[in-house]
Amino acid sequence: MNAQKKYGMSIDVDRCTGCGSCMVACAVENNIPPAHAGANDRNGLTWIRVYKVDNGEDYPGKRSAFIPVLCQQCGEHTPCASVCPQQAVDVDPRTGIVGQMPERCLGCRYCMAACPYHARYFNWWDPRWPAGMEKTLNPDVAPRMRGVVEKCNFCHGRWHAAKQKAAAAGKSEIEPGDYVPACVEACPTGAIRFGDLNDPSNDLRHPDSFRLLKKLGTDPKIYYRSKRDWVRNVAQASRPVSSQKEASHG
């Protein structure tokens, strides 16, 4: 019998440069197409999105930080799972991962309304890649059709691959290094770390860490860290955006 896992992440905001590697690595891994011509920041598909936030001051007092936000893999009261009429969302008791089954999704978008983290995305367009680029699609993940909702699932295809590898080696447990989501692997600064929150040997749930919108009691499995007080305060706002509609430095 496998020990029950509770996969989660620790994101150190003070290490994130906002480079965007995690965002594009996620798109590569999960066969998320480039933006449709009509897409924008409200209707695009970004399972992980790095928000630029600031302390609300003006130059030169202004200080910025980058907060990667993905599905927070809510625990006890998973808002999206509880509203889905199709049971297209479920929490896997073996891993704690909140899964999304596009095959069952009707596209009603109740889950999007319920998600307090804006971490769900609707496919407004058919998935399209520039000619030839579909050759680079990941064979472990099926592209989704227009009309369904999707979101981060901690690169579930990688979890399956790790399971298969363990089974082939006659093991029931996967090696921790064999299951690492794409964003974690891609992050050049090491800002995102991943592991089993039940494993006492890691410090993912460091006492200094905080979770987004803690007051809602959704028991997220993504833990953030920052030494900057203003960053910790911004993380409790309903949508972590900067004080104005702005550009970031490329």
Place this chain on the structure above:
Amino acid sequence: MTTTRRDIFKFAGGSALGALLTPAPWRLITDTALWSENWPGIPRPARGEIRAKFTHCSLCPAGCAVRARCVGEQPVSLAGVRGGLCPFGVTGHQLPYHPARLRQGPVSEAMAAVADAIAKCGPGERVAVLDLRPGRTASWTARRAMAVLKNGWYIAPVQSPVAVDLTKARTVLSLSAPLLERWGTPANVFAVRDGFRLIQADPVESRTAALADLWLPIRPGSEEALALGLAGQLTSAETAAMTGLSEHQIESVGQTIGFGRLSLVIDRAMSPAVVALNVKLGGWGRTIVPRAEAPVPPEWKKAAPVTDLAAVPDRSIRVLLIDESAPGEYLPWDAIEKKLAAGNPLVVVFAWSANGYGRYAKYVLPTPVYPEATDDIPPAIDSPAPCFRIAAPLLAAPAGVVTPSEFIASLAGLPPADALRERARAIHQGGRGTLVTYADAKSVPVKEVKPDDFWKALNAGGCWVGQALPPANFRAPVGQALPPANPSQGLVVLATPPAPSPASPLFTKLYQESDLLLAPNCIALHPQDAARCGVSAGNRATLETPNGKWSVRILTDSSVRPGVVLAARPEMASASGKVVRV
């Protein structure tokens, strides 16, 4: 009992309502959803044997080690070997399919035209190669070819003669160098980031400034003045006047980085003033060292010297071959253009996309792109030791593309030879250094490796690492006090750190589906400046600089210094720009 029409309607209505309470309609909806999941228009990922291949990313001078996950021969994802890759590297395997990719070009026509123009060169007229990524083996081939042509010239952006050793630094003062944004090799920089205090002097709150321990908002263009001030060549008062910092701030930085404190000062290109400051701080041989190159075969030493574009006489180049197959530093076109001979000079550009200098050229010849191209990547600026690593191709290049060094070599009649292999042989014969292989994470002295195995390992993504030069050989360049730049007329346009262009179409995630990066067609300015120019966020406008005019979309950002415009395209950078609403 008679059945009335009303009964029939009641039955039909009741049945319809009742059916809604059965699973049937939901089943229908679910089946429709399932069916639509397999819509014939949805691309199907290819299947095949999964394997890992190793190479080096050649998209920027960092040359990160890469592990590619391939389905059969097709790379489907790229990951770093010693740490994560930047977003350009992560999506590099998609570049061969970029809509802007060039696949065909008039190669033989261009060859004939170049040969003809060389033959007709007048007295004093030159044939020149402009190499945007010098130091590669391909660069050596171009230099050798230009040495054979009696009027040949090899032009390249000036390379810093030094490399930095971040592992030795306790404090790093960065003068607008994008240290955390691909200035060095990301894996090296972030591996030692916790070991030094970072002070970032930068006119804008760049990504590096945002994560620095201290950000000093200096005036644009005053980096060198700060270096000279800290070296004692300007007084604190003069430095303060030029940089916009207070005298107290300057003195405090001076104390922090004081002599013998293992401090390192960097700027974008490690200019002579910065090197001289490092020497003064006692960093020579510790935090900065001479930049060492991998050995080359002795017969290559007869190559043409590297000439800086500024040193080329105006109106002297009759034939210019620009190699932008490997992304490198951007040189403004007007600086290049004034070196061209009057009256129909011939410009040939080698590029994989139509985005660069191609618009100024008579011929644009398509080249392989990473990860199709076979190239080597010279040691990065943060590599104190020489190294030799090959961007081994993961994909076959399409028919119709041309390798610039082969084209240039054939012009000079150099025998076709595998220059990379020749160089690998020379390195192996030297017998020094170690061979690092990523697949098995081993490091073996070169002496213990057979020549063929050495070559095979390099092509399988291995890397040769040599030894840094001993301190006795060091000779520090001398910094000169340059006059401060004139105050800008209008807005100063600064470009974000140089980046390979165009990037994968997936970059739309970063600037279209989110606001993380500045899009190529956008500029950001402080809200006060925007108001002064009569524009607001989202407006279309024209950016006018002495280099040209661009149609742009406006973003306002109060972290941008008033008086500064931030642009993503290097060609927009200028000391004086104007934003005009359209």
